[in-house]
Amino acid sequence: MAADKTFDDYRALAAASIRPFADAPLLHFIDGRPAASASGETFENNSPVDATLLGSVASGDAADIDAAANAAHEAFADWSGRSGKERKKILHRVADLIESRADDIAAAECVDTGQTIRFMSAAAIRGAENFRFFADHAPDANNGRSMPDEHHVNFSSRRALGPVGVITPWNTPFMLSTWKIAPALAAGCTVVHKPAEWSPYTAAMLSEIALEAGLPPGVLNTVHGFGESAGKALTEHPLIKAIAFVGESSTGSMIQAQGAPTLKRVHFELGGKNPVIVFDDADLDRALDAVIFMIYSLNGERCTSSSRLLIQSSVHDEFVAGLTERVKALKVGHPLDPSTEIGPLIHPRHCAKVRSYRAKAEAAGASVIVGGGASSDPDSYYVDPMLFTGARNDMDIAQEEIFGPVLTVIPFSDETEAVRLANDIEYGLAGYLWTGDTGRAQRVARDLEAGMIWVNSQNVRHLPTPFGGSKASGIGRDGGPEYSFEFYMETKNISIAYDSHAIPKLGHIS
Numbered sequence: 095m096a097a098d099k100t101f102d103d104y105r106a107l108a109a110a111s112i113r114p115f116a117d118a119p120l121l122h123f124i125d126g127r128p129a130a131s132a133s134g135e136t137f138e139n140n141s142p143v144d145a146t147l148l149g150s151v152a153s154g155d156a157a158d159i160d161a162a163a164n165a166a167h168e169a170f171a172d173w174s175g176r177s178g179k180e181r182k183k184i185l186h187r188v189a190d191l192i193e194s195r196a197d198d199i200a201a202a203e204c205v206d207t208g209q210t211i212r213f214m215s216a217a218a219i220r221g222a223e224n225f226r227f228f229a230d231h232a233p234d235a236n237n238g239r240s241m242p243d244e245h246h247v248n249f250s251s252r253r254a255l256g257p258v259g260v261i262t263p264w265n266t267p268f269m270l271s272t273w274k275i276a277p278a279l280a281a282g283c284t285v286v287h288k289p290a291e292w293s294p295y296t297a298a299m300l301s302e303i304a305l306e307a308g309l310p311p312g313v314l315n316t317v318h319g320f321g322e323s324a325g326k327a328l329t330e331h332p333l334i335k336a337i338a339f340v341g342e343s344s345t346g347s348m349i350q351a352q353g354a355p356t357l358k359r360v361h362f363e364l365g366g367k368n369p370v371i372v373f374d375d376a377d378l379d380r381a382l383d384a385v386i387f388m389i390y391s392l393n394g395e396r397c398t399s400s401s402r403l404l405i406q407s408s409v410h411d412e413f414v415a416g417l418t419e420r421v422k423a424l425k426v427g428h429p430l431d432p433s434t435e436i437g438p439l440i441h442p443r444h445c446a447k448v449r450s451y452r453a454k455a456e457a458a459g460a461s462v463i464v465g466g467g468a469s470s471d472p473d474s475y476y477v478d479p480m481l482f483t484g485a486r487n488d489m490d491i492a493q494e495e496i497f498g499p500v501l502t503v504i505p506f507s508d509e510t511e512a513v514r515l516a517n518d519i520e521y522g523l524a525g526y527l528w529t530g531d532t533g534r535a536q537r538v539a540r541d542l543e544a545g546m547i548w549v550n551s552q553n554v555r556h557l558p559t560p561f562g563g564s565k566a567s568g569i570g571r572d573g574g575p576e577y578s579f580e581f582y583m584e585t586k587n588i589s590i591a592y593d594s595h596a597i598p599k600l601g602h603i604s
Contacts, residue, residue: 099197099432100432101428101430101431101432104201104204104211104430104431104432105430107197107198107201108201108202108204108205108430110198111198111199111201111202111205111295111299112148112149112202112205112206112295115148115149115295115298116148116149117149118149119136119149119150119151119152120139120149120150120151120152120294120295120298120318121152121298122152122154122158122162122315122316122317122318123298123301123302123305123314123315123316124158124161124162124165124315124316124317125161125162125165125168125169125311125312125315126305126310126311126312127311129152129158129161130152131152131153131154131155131157131158131319132155132157132158132161133153133155133157135152135153135155136150136151136152136153137150137151137153137291137319137320138150138151139151139206139291139292139294139295141205141206142207142208142437142438142439142440142441142475143204143205143208143428143429143430143437143438143475145473145475148205148206148295151291151294151318152318152319153318153319153320153323153324154288154317154318154319154323154324154327155319155323155324155327156323156327158317158319158324159286159288159317159324159327159328159331160327160331162286162315162316162317163257163286163328163331163333163334164333165311165312165315166257166284166285166286166312166313166315166333166334167256167257167284167333168312169284169310169311169312169313170254170256170257170283170284172310173254173279173282173283173284173310173313174253174254174282174283174284175282176282177233178232178233178234178235178236178280179232179233181229181232181279181280181282182229182230182232182233182280184307184308184309185225185226185228185229185232185276185279185280185307186225186226186229187307187308188225188229188303188304188307188309189222189223189225189226189229190222190307191303191306191307192218192221192222192225192272192300192303193219193222195218195299195303196215196218196219196222197215197218198299199218199221199268199296199299200214200215200217200218201214201430202295202296202299203217203218203266203267203268203293203295203296204429204430204437205429205430206267206293206294206295206296207264207265207266207267207292207293207429207440208393208429208437208438208439208440208475209265209266209392209393209395209429209437210393210429210431210434210435210436210437211429211430211431211432211434212432212434212435213266213391213392214266214429217266217268217269218268218269220269220272220555221268221269221271221272221273221300222272223557224269224272224273224276224557225272225276227276227557228276228277228279228280228578229276229280231280231574231575231579232280232281234575235252235254235280235281235282235575235579235583236251236252236253236583237251237252238250238251238252238585238586238587241587245591245592245594245595245596246589246590246591246592246595247589247590247592248587248588248589248590249587249588250585250586250587250588251585251586251588252281252579252583252584252585252586253282253583253584253586254281254282254283254582254583254584255281255283255335255336255359255582255583255584256283256284256333256335256336257283257284257285257286257333257334257335258278258283258284258285258286258334258335258336258337258338258582259285259286259287259288259328259329259331259334259336259337259338260274260275260278260285260286260287260288260337260338260339261287261288261321261325261328261329261337261338261339261340261341261349262274262287262288262289262290262297262340263290263340263341264290264292264293264440264441265392265393265395265396265440265497266392266396267289267290267293267296267297268296268297268299268300270340271287271289271296271297271300272300273572274338274340274572275287275300275314277572277578277579277582278338278582279309279313279314280579281578281579281582281583282583283582284312284313284314284315285313285314285315286315286316286317286328286331286334287301287314287315287316287317288316288317288318288319288324288325288328289316289318290341291318291319291320291321292440292441293440294318297316297318298316300314300316301314301316321345325349326352329349329352329353329358330352330353330355330356331356332356334356334358335358335359336358336359336360336361336581336582337349337353337358337359337360337361338360338361338581339360339361339362339363340362340363340364340397341363341364342364342365342495343364343365343520343521343566343567346360346362346364346568346569349362350362359581360569360570361569361570361572361581362568362569362570363397363561363562363563363567363568363572364397364521364523364563364566364567364568365397365495365497365521365523365566365567366397366398366399366401366495366521366523366524366563366567367401367402367492367493367494367495367519367520367521368398368399368400368401368402368521368523368524368525368526368544369400369402369403369404369515369516369519369525369526369542370384370385370388370400370402370403370404370525370526370527370528371404371506371512371516371525371526371527371528371529371538372385372403372404372405372406372409372413372527372528373406373509373512373527373528373529373530373531373534374406374408374409375529375530375531376528376529376530376550377528377530377550378409378412378413378416380528380550381413381528381550382413382416382417382420384400384526384528384551384552385400385403385417385501386417386420386421387552388400388526388552388553389401389499389500389501390421390424390435390436390479390499390501391435393436393437393438393439393498393499394436394448394479394496394497394498394499394500395439395440395497395498396497397523397567398523398524398546398553399497400524400526401495401496401500401501401502402487402492402501402502402504402516402519403417403501403502403503403504404504404505404506404512404515404516405503405504405505405506406505406506406507406508406512407505407506407507410503410505414483414503417481417501417503418463418481421463421465421466421479421480421481421501422463422464422465422466423465424436424465424466424479424499425466426466426467426476426477426478426479436466436479436499437476438474438475438476438477439475439476439477439498440475441475442473442475444497444498445474445475445477446472447496447497447498448477448496448497448498448499448500449472449477451480451482451490451491451494451496451498451500452464452480454489454490454491455480455482455485455489455491455502458485458486458489458490458491459484460482460483460484460485460489460491460502461482461483461484462480462481462482463480463481463482463483464478464479464480464481465478465479465480465481466478466479466499477498477499479499479500480499480500480501481500481501481503482500482501482502482503483503484503485502485503485504486504487504487515487518487519489502492504492519493519493520495521509534509537509538512538513538513541513542516542516543517541517542517543519565520565520566521563521565521566521567522543522544522545522563522564522565522566522567523544523545523546523562523563523564523567523568524544524545524546524547524548524553524563525539525542525544525546525547525548526547526548526549526551526552526553527539527542527547527548527549527550528549528550529549529550535549535550543564543565544563544564544567545560545561545562545563545564545567545568545571546560546561546562546563557573557574558573558574558576559573559574560572560573560574560576560577561573561577562577
């Protein structure tokens with residue numbers, strides 16, 4: 095993303111990126127071709143920037159999912175049978191084309207989701223990095239392990255699972271789609287992708303890019319629509335061998351039930367109410383920067399946001415004073431303005447949910463600090479960033495995933511209480527802690543009930559590492575060939591005996 099682009103430059107890019115989808119309904123992409131819904135049904139897609147109509151979108155149902163699943167099934171033998179080197183070459187071309195269109199993708203995503211250009215520019219590039227990373231591992235995807243014992247040679251190998259379903263959310267849709275789709279394709283699977291209905295455009299752009307890069311027809315299919323129609327049909331379809339889903343915990347539970355009759359493998363990245371613990375011996379300036387970044391960036395709409403601040407009582411007042419000053423200075427504005435820090439939230443229903451927590455906080459006795467100067471118009475998609483102080487861990491504002499630019503502050507006295515408060519939650523996705531004591535860092539990191547812990551850092555994703563949560567935050571892990579390929583591939587062990595191997599004799603005649 096060019097550093098010298100202006101607000102007007104980005105608006106022009108967004109208009110050009112969205113225009114093709116405004117001229118006619120945005121269609122599904124099945125077996126290498128755009129396709130209208132079998133029913134002819136469409137739904138409207140509005141921009142959170144100003145609620146204007148961006149265009150209509152094909153609304154898929156069971157018939158469209160069936161067509162996509164059959165296309166993925168037919169394409170599987172060819173795609174999985176190709177060498178890893180060939181898959182690597184094609185997926186690198188996908189990455190090249192993503193990079194060449196990164197500005198267009200980022201601008202379109204801003205208009206479609208309300209996320210700001212300062213973050214979406216990086217998200218588009220990360221999408222290309224996801225494809226490159228897994229492409230480089232494609233040649234070794236089938237490799238297993240050698241595990242000899244005294245009388246046998248054991249070796250394992252892997253093979254692609256088959257057609258898989260990928261259901262992705264609306265918060266950073268392009269990057270998260272590539273995060274799931276790239277390893278599936280690298281492993282040799284074919285994909286039916288159901289993007290979130292609130293953010294369909296960059297999924298269509300990815301389909302176009304993949305075809306242009308040389309991905310064979312049927313390998314990546316995209317069906318737009320709602321969870322109760324297209325999503326449910328995908329999770330129940332007998333040709334789909336697994337479902338990778340990113341979204342709310344309650345939806346994950348429904349998907350697991352829907353896939354049970356066909357024994358579908360599932361991988362869930364679900365909700366979070368993640369603690370950031372700041373001890374009094376931490377570098378408080380760096381901790382403050384990280385606390386603000388991890389809740390107010392990306393409009394607070396991300397599962398790994400540190401939405402509960404547990405601050406040691408001895409530095410509580412000092413830290414909250416600095417936090418208050420920074421929150422009031424946050425700039426809320428148009429997502430294509432490079433100076434904007436928080437854009438509009440994606441949908442009126444989500445806006446209403448996030449706004450409702452102000453009244454919940456006040457009713458529970460917490461103090462509410464508001465910043466940003468956003469519109470107070472209830473019909474606006476813009477929401478003021480909020481800071482709740484004087485909170486207790488049993489309040490709704492401390493227990494429920496708000497998924498917006500809202501931080502709840504809870505004081506603690508010592509390490510034992512900090513860990514207890516951090517773990518007293520149904521979620522277990524991520525945890526963050528700030529301390530200058532290395533022993534404490536290791537103890538607390540060990541004791542936190544979460545799938546990922548960052549010490550003296552904000553969330554920094556390193557692709558080889560396992561990404562995922564515990565408790566109500568998910569099932570399984572993404573990351574590297576060790577984790578992502580484990581989900582998208584079947585492992586087979588072959589055991590070959592030496593002639594020294596003794597075989598028990600039954601019914602033997604002397």
